[in-house]
Amino acid sequence: MHVFELGFVAAVLLAATPILYAALAGAISAQVGVFNIALEGQMLWGAFAAVAGSYYTGSAWGGVLTALVSTALFSVVLAIGAARWHADPIIIAIGTNLLAIGLTGFLLRVLFDTSGSFSPRGLQGLPKMAFLADVPVIGPIFAGQTALVPLAFVLIVAVGLWLKRSAGGLRLRGVGEHPDAAAALGANVASYQTWVTIVGGALCGIAGAQLALGNVTVFTENMTAGRGWIAVAAVMLVAGRPLWLPVACLGFGAAEALGFRLQGIGAPQQLTDAAPYAITLLVLVATRIRFAKRASLTTT
Amino acid sequence: MTAPPETTPGAAPVAGPRAPGAGRRLAAAALRHPAVVPIGAVVLALLIGAVIILAAGLDPIAAYTAVIQNSLDPGQLDYTFSVWAFICGMALAAAIPLRMGEFNLGGNGQLVLGGLTATVIASSLPLPSIVLIPLAVIGAAIVAGAFGAISAPLATRFGIPIIISTLLLSPVAVAVVSFLVRFPLGEAGSAVAQTTRLPEGARMWALGDLSYSNAGLIIIVLMMVVFWVVDSRSAVGFELRVVGANRRFGAYGGVRVGRLSLGAMAAAGAAAGVVGAVIVMSSPFRLIDGALISPGYTFAGLAAALLAGGRPALIPVTAILFTVLQVGGAGMERSADVPRQLSDVLQGVVIVVLALRTVLDQRRTERSSA
Numbered sequence: 001m002h003v004f005e006l007g008f009v010a011a012v013l014l015a016a017t018p019i020l021y022a023a024l025a026g027a028i029s030a031q032v033g034v035f036n037i038a039l040e041g042q043m044l045w046g047a048f049a050a051v052a053g054s055y056y057t058g059s060a061w062g063g064v065l066t067a068l069v070s071t072a073l074f075s076v077v078l079a080i081g082a083a084r085w086h087a088d089p090i091i092i093a094i095g096t097n098l099l100a101i102g103l104t105g106f107l108l109r110v111l112f113d114t115s116g117s118f119s120p121r122g123l124q125g126l127p128k129m130a131f132l133a134d135v136p137v138i139g140p141i142f143a144g145q146t147a148l149v150p151l152a153f154v155l156i157v158a159v160g161l162w163l164k165r166s167a168g169g170l171r172l173r174g175v176g177e178h179p180d181a182a183a184a185l186g187a188n189v190a191s192y193q194t195w196v197t198i199v200g201g202a203l204c205g206i207a208g209a210q211l212a213l214g215n216v217t218v219f220t221e222n223m224t225a226g227r228g229w230i231a232v233a234a235v236m237l238v239a240g241r242p243l244w245l246p247v248a249c250l251g252f253g254a255a256e257a258l259g260f261r262l263q264g265i266g267a268p269q270q271l272t273d274a275a276p277y278a279i280t281l282l283v284l285v286a287t288r289i290r291f292a293k294r295a296s297l298t299t300t
Numbered sequence: 301m302t303a304p305p306e307t308t309p310g311a312a313p314v315a316g317p318r319a320p321g322a323g324r325r326l327a328a329a330a331l332r333h334p335a336v337v338p339i340g341a342v343v344l345a346l347l348i349g350a351v352i353i354l355a356a357g358l359d360p361i362a363a364y365t366a367v368i369q370n371s372l373d374p375g376q377l378d379y380t381f382s383v384w385a386f387i388c389g390m391a392l393a394a395a396i397p398l399r400m401g402e403f404n405l406g407g408n409g410q411l412v413l414g415g416l417t418a419t420v421i422a423s424s425l426p427l428p429s430i431v432l433i434p435l436a437v438i439g440a441a442i443v444a445g446a447f448g449a450i451s452a453p454l455a456t457r458f459g460i461p462i463i464i465s466t467l468l469l470s471p472v473a474v475a476v477v478s479f480l481v482r483f484p485l486g487e488a489g490s491a492v493a494q495t496t497r498l499p500e501g502a503r504m505w506a507l508g509d510l511s512y513s514n515a516g517l518i519i520i521v522l523m524m525v526v527f528w529v530v531d532s533r534s535a536v537g538f539e540l541r542v543v544g545a546n547r548r549f550g551a552y553g554g555v556r557v558g559r560l561s562l563g564a565m566a567a568a569g570a571a572a573g574v575v576g577a578v579i580v581m582s583s584p585f586r587l588i589d590g591a592l593i594s595p596g597y598t599f600a601g602l603a604a605a606l607l608a609g610g611r612p613a614l615i616p617v618t619a620i621l622f623t624v625l626q627v628g629g630a631g632m633e634r635s636a637d638v639p640r641q642l643s644d645v646l647q648g649v650v651i652v653v654l655a656l657r658t659v660l661d662q663r664r665t666e667r668s669s670a
């Protein structure tokens with residue numbers, strides 16, 4: 001029973017991690033005032049690039065690096081378009097999300113002459129932290145995970161604290177909160193927005209790499225399956241407080257992990273697949289009702 | 301550009317010394333023509349597509365020729381026309397909210413709910429077809445419309461953007477329909493998750509001896525006419541566009557934004573629902589799991605709506621482009637060996653290029669301020 005419970009915690013962390021990286025990308029974009037809904041497509045591209053990189057370099061970390069760099073490049077379209085050319089980030093994101101689906105499918109056919117999924121013999125997945133196996137509590141949770149899993153949480157706390165406490169973080173938040181004021185104080189608003197969006201792209205690349213080389217070792221067409229949208233919802237949920245992201249993402253991770261468990265005991269897969277979306281929406285509504293109540297209490 | 305005007309016969313008699321400036325102004329005016337942006341976006345997207353095909357070591361000219369030939373092949377036109385109508389219908393589902401500046405990305409969920417409702421009505425009620433078929437279509441419109449409408453109060457009351465709520469609601473509907481088709485409503489003993497075939501009396505009326513295009517396509521075309529009339533001739537259409545241009549101004553001017561978005565989302569969902577109903581009531585006359593969403597009508601429709609800027613009169617035209625890409629994509633794969641996923645790539649590229657048109661305004665303002 002004990003192992004079963006820690007195993008469940010491990011499953012929750014595993015399901016939450018890709019969403020966590022993507023949500024961090026969305027949250028920092030939101031901090032500088034860019035509504036980033038391109039996470040889904042960027043994560044999908046990252047997953048493809050990670051598998052392709054791992055296949056060509058023969059090293060999983062080569063795959064991660066490929067995903068990180070190429071997804072950052074992929075996000076340049078959104079970064080330049082939204083920050084410098086004042087294009088609508090929503091329309092760009094709709095386009096790049098479609099582009100990611102099409103391009104990964106296209107390249108799957110052209111490069112690897114296959115469709116549906118790609119997992120060649122010998123494809124290197126990210127190593128698990130097996131050296132932790134004998135540590136009590138930590139072992140059963142983290143020994144089967146990649147190093148990217150704990151890194152996600154460390155990164156979120158670090159970024160959250162940096163945004164909250166440091167001068168650089170303050171300036172960054174100012175850019176999002178009041179661009180004119182920030183510009184008057186000498187901050188280059190467009191430059192901040194561009195670079196933060198590109199860093200977000202790199203994070204989505206890591207999200208995709210963890211998904212395709214950590215959670216599993218395969219690339220499947222459209223394998224992100226809406227995780228990027230759940231990340232967008234998580235960003236809305238924490239409303240500009242990135243330190244709360246782990247809580248939100250672990251909730252979705254729990255929904256997904258619970259779904260797998262329920263499938264194991266015979267629940268239909270279609271319904272457990274729908275659960276994370278339904279739960280996400282319900283939680284969004286619930287928190288908004290609470291906000292609305294609090295707001296009405298303070299105004300009356 | 302530098303050619304003296306006297307040497308061009310038939311050219312407008314512009315005065316010699318002023319010609320360059322006038323020419324530039326004429327060119328600038330031509331660039332501002334509303335057709336320039338969509339056509340430019342398509343041309344640029346096709347060029348980018350050609351580069352991608354070349355980079356893959358394939359022949360872009362053969363690929364594009366195959367796309368055109370296969371989609372406009374006379375023997376195939378019946379099928380192409382039906383796809384065009386479905387894409388137009390899904391373009392409506394995207395365009396109606398787009399008119400007021402909202403994005404409906406939940407077309408898939410609305411589509412399958414419409415298909416499900418039509419299947420249930422058409423296969424369970426023992427009515428003559430003259431009653432049953434309209435009833436199934438209207439039922440699909442109501443259920444899918446109600447589902448689409450959920451997003452409106454979520455936005456106005458709880459501040460959840462329509463783009464997010466439609467995206468989160470859609471997979472739930474898709475999953476529920478997939479479950480129902482697989483288990484309670486599924487055909488017993490069938491290896492494929494599908495319902496039983498609809499009875500003869502519940503199949504959409506055929507148009508002559510066409511096998512794909514049927515009366516359902518006329519319904520979709522009528523919906524587009526209604527949208528065009530409402531958009532251009534009615535107060536509601538005007539309010540939609542005012543809110544789309546400036547939401548606060550609209551609210552200040554007395555538009556009830558909440559009610560308007562409820563209506564727009566209901567209409568959008570209904571349009572998608574009708575498409576779903578028409579698809580299941582056409583050959584092979586049943587609801588098959590995944591068959592409504594896998595052709596990608598929803599996002600082709602969204603792309604057509606975006607390219608048309610939501611303008612009803614342009615949607616039939618922009619839908620042609622995405623129909624040709626969609627139908628021709630399969631032929632391109634057969635005869636030019638270019639994977640059909642290129643159609644999705646081009647869809648995405650068209651939208652991105654369209655969004656980035658703002659660079660033109662940017663350059664223009666930079667030059668004028670310089």
